Amino acid sequence: xxxxxxxxxxxxxxxxxxxxxxxxxxxxxxxxxxxxxxxxxxxxxxxxxxxxxxxxxxxxxxxxxxxxxxxxxxxxxxxxxxxxxxxxxxxxxxxxxxxxxxxxxxxxxxxxxxxxxxxxxxxxxxxxxxxxxxxxxxxxxxxxxxxxxxxxxxxxxxxxxxxxxxxxxxxxxxxxxxxxxxxxxxxxxxxxxxxxxxxxxxxxxxxxxxxxxxxxxxxxxxxxxxxxxxxxxxxxxxxxxxxxxxxxxxxxxxxxxxxxxxxxxxxxxxxxxxxxxxxxxxxxxxxxxxxxxxxxxxxxxxxxxxxxxx
Amino acid sequence: xxxxxxxxxxxxxxxxxxxxxxxxxxxxxxxxxxxxxxxxxxxxxxxxxxxxxxxxxxxxxxxxxxxxxxxxxxxxxxxxxxxxxxxxxxxxxxxxxxxxxxxxxxxxxxxxxxxxxxxxxxxxxxxxxxxxxxxxxxxxxxxxxxxxxxxxxxxxxxxxxxxxxxxxxxxxxxxxxxxxxxxxxxxxxxxxxxxxxxxxxxxxxxxxxxxxxxxxxxxxxxxxxxxxxxxxxxxxxxxxxxxxxxxxxxxxxxxxxxxxxxxxxx
Numbered sequence: 001x002x003x004x005x006x007x008x009x010x011x012x013x014x015x016x017x018x019x020x021x022x023x024x025x026x027x028x029x030x031x032x033x034x035x036x037x038x039x040x041x042x043x044x045x046x047x048x049x050x051x052x053x054x055x056x057x058x059x060x061x062x063x064x065x066x067x068x069x070x071x072x073x074x075x076x077x078x079x080x081x082x083x084x085x086x087x088x089x090x091x092x093x094x095x096x097x098x099x100x101x102x103x104x105x106x107x108x109x110x111x112x113x114x115x116x117x118x119x120x121x122x123x124x125x126x127x128x129x130x131x132x133x134x135x136x137x138x139x140x141x142x143x144x145x146x147x148x149x150x151x152x153x154x155x156x157x158x159x160x161x162x163x164x165x166x167x168x169x170x171x172x173x174x175x176x177x178x179x180x181x182x183x184x185x186x187x188x189x190x191x192x193x194x195x196x197x198x199x200x201x202x203x204x205x206x207x208x209x210x211x212x213x214x215x216x217x218x219x220x221x222x223x224x225x226x227x228x229x230x231x232x233x234x235x236x237x238x239x240x241x242x243x244x245x246x247x248x249x250x251x252x253x254x255x256x257x258x259x260x261x262x263x264x265x266x267x268x269x270x271x272x273x274x275x276x277x278x279x280x281x282x283x284x285x286x287x288x289x290x291x292x293x294x295x296x297x298x299x300x301x302x303x304x305x306x307x308x309x310x
Numbered sequence: 311x312x313x314x315x316x317x318x319x320x321x322x323x324x325x326x327x328x329x330x331x332x333x334x335x336x337x338x339x340x341x342x343x344x345x346x347x348x349x350x351x352x353x354x355x356x357x358x359x360x361x362x363x364x365x366x367x368x369x370x371x372x373x374x375x376x377x378x379x380x381x382x383x384x385x386x387x388x389x390x391x392x393x394x395x396x397x398x399x400x401x402x403x404x405x406x407x408x409x410x411x412x413x414x415x416x417x418x419x420x421x422x423x424x425x426x427x428x429x430x431x432x433x434x435x436x437x438x439x440x441x442x443x444x445x446x447x448x449x450x451x452x453x454x455x456x457x458x459x460x461x462x463x464x465x466x467x468x469x470x471x472x473x474x475x476x477x478x479x480x481x482x483x484x485x486x487x488x489x490x491x492x493x494x495x496x497x498x499x500x501x502x503x504x505x506x507x508x509x510x511x512x513x514x515x516x517x518x519x520x521x522x523x524x525x526x527x528x529x530x531x532x533x534x535x536x537x538x539x540x541x542x543x544x545x546x547x548x549x550x551x552x553x554x555x556x557x558x559x560x561x562x563x564x565x566x567x568x569x570x571x572x573x574x575x576x
Binding site: 031033034037047048052055111113116122127131135138139140142148153196247251255287291294298 | 311314315318319321322323325326328329341343385386388389391392393395396398401404408411412413414415416417418419420421422423424425426447448450451453456481485506509510512513517527528531532534535536540542545546549552553556557560564568
């Protein structure tokens, strides 16, 4: 810490114009303010990740671990279960995140209309799903989408379908159910970010566009979307990270079934560690695969979002 | 426009409506698709309290969520304040390293953390596996919250600190006497976010808590919901009860909640 204290000088001098010894003292004080947080994050995030890295080269159960070289990593590439979990997770990601972001943007634009009545009601109503616990809403959805559940009954009453859909026990529909559930839970949450973004856009830009004869659709694509870029980036990164970690919903709606049609990577790690034979070494290897995916995807999204000045 | 919004509002509210109505109906009526409030509210409540100890689960969840929130507020605001007010190049580097922790998925931490707490159990059983402390300790410090406090501190008027120094306050005194009271809304928003996240946390309690008397609300509901012959009325009652605290927090502090979420992107 001693070497870094001197570096703290310039930053703190603007709040503390005093003698040198005092400046030195504030340098230490600054580090003391952040010390607890740094220790906690190091102890409960970075240290475990180092442990996980070591574990990922070991095999065995419980405390009888032995070195296994790159064995776990080789196993990853031939593990069908892992492949299924990754494929499922990416199916959720590719469908759910874009659908949700488009819906969130769409509703925020509607809600931002100045002449809209009952704005507060609509905003609160659409946001409401975000206050529920993931477990609680998953159970509610599980029952609503049961074969004799209310969703099937309603769809049959209005003659959209003639026979009940197996929302939970059909491999295809089970994925659809999970996607519907997550979209229900998170659209309103993301909408709030877009609403705040829209409220920061200067209305005179739209007026100028109207005078130039730009249509509403044109205005949306040429003004709204470019100005919302930072928010689109923020919501897509947080949603991507969230979906890659998907666990609570799948665990409580389908338990990963039917077969392994809805299992996610997080659930596979949980199963490897606590449901099957406590294969901590291999579980750690699978964990590192999500870390790598998150880093790569976040990097791609930053690149795609590209120039921040837009 | 109204059509789309009404449809969205209906879809968003319907599950809430259904769960509240179902908590007043018998399980058979729920299966038949009854959508009117029934008269079996008390029956369901009695069935629930006699089959599981929901009040103890509520108590455990409250204990965990409240202590997590208090500790999180203290640690994260001290750090956010420290990073911004005593800014330096070296601290900025440390800050970016801390932010990297946001990319670590919890599933990756779960196994090493579980082993860590396994070792802790041998020396300090009160902080080890199957204790509420073990739920709180690794979860209350988040880089997100430190980031949130740092962003908000950017808008804090520093002149107030100068004035406080003139009055002879110590550096820690400045934080507790001037910064903390000025930043009440930031604390409120951060507290709501933390409380809700902790109240609803599922994965880590599932791993670390084992005995039924320690279980939290999400664990209890998950167990109820995984049964083969579910009593719908009773389970919906449990879900309604578990949602009341977060709904109350939301409706009482709606403004702070939205401000808090949005503040984190700016």
